[in-house]
Amino acid sequence: MQLDGRLSRMLHILIHMGHAEGPITSETAAEMLNTNPVVVRRTMAGLRDAGHVRSVKGHGGGWTLASSLDRITMLDIYRAVGEPRIFSIGLADPQPKCLVEQAVNASMSSALGDAEAMLIARLAQVTLAEIASEFEARSKGSSSDFRRH
Template sequence: MSANSRLTIAAHALAWIGLYQRQGHEVATSEQIAASANTNPVVIRRLLGELRRAGLVESRRGAGAGWSLARELGSITLLDVYEAVEPGPLFAMHRTTPDQGCVVGHGIQPAMRGIYQDIEETLRHELARVTLEKVLRDVLAAPRQPL
C-alpha cells in the first residue's frame, strides 16, 4: 500500500486549529499550520479545502482571514476525515477485466468485492470510534522532551 499521509496531516491540522481556538484565537492560517506540520501552506490549504467541502471546517477570506472549526472536535471522527480526504477504496480490483471464460476469472471480482466490502465496513467502524477530541487528548498526553 503506497502509504499516504493525507489522513495524518488532516488530523494534525484539525487538532492544531482546535487547540488554537481553545487558546482564545478566532482563526488559524494555513501558514501557521504548515509551520507546525513542516510542510507547504498550499498543501494545508488543499487538504483543508477538502475538509471544508465535507463541512468540517470553515474558511474566512479577506483581512484577518483563516480557518476555523465548523464542528466541535468531539463530534468529528477519523471516519469523517478519512472520507473527506481519501478518494478510493482500500483494495483495488484487477486493472484489466479477467478472462470471463475462466471459472476463476469470472467469479473472482464479485467474490473479492463482497469480502472487501465487509472488511472496509469494519475499518470504517473503527475509524468512527476515534474522535478528534481523543486525538488532541493523546497529542497533549505525549511526554515532554527531557532537558
C-alpha cells in the same frame, strides 16, 4: 505506489486547531505538515465545504474549527477529503473470461468489501477529541513543543 496521506494530515492539523488559541494560517499548517500552503488550502477547502472548519481572510485570519473535536469523527474527515482509496490491492482484470479468475475476483471483492466496511465503521466511532486525548496522554512528561509539530 505512494500512499494518500490527506486523512492523517488533516487529522493532524485539526487536532492542532482544537488546541490553538486563534486561527491557524495555511502557512503555519503547511510548516507543521511539511508541505506547501497551497496544498493545505485546497485540502482544507473540502473540510470547509463539509462544515468542519471556517476560514477568515486577511490579517489575523486563518482556519478555525466550526465545531468541537468531540463532534467530528475520523469518518467525517475521510469523507471531506474525498474518500481516498483504502486499499492498494485490487483485481488484476475486473472482467475476466477465465473461470478461475472470476472465482478469485468474487472472493477478493467480498473480502475487501468486508474489510472496508469494518474500517468505515471504526472511523465512525473515533472522534477527534479521542485522538486529542491520546496526544495529551503521550505529551505528559514530554518536552516536545505541541505548536511546532
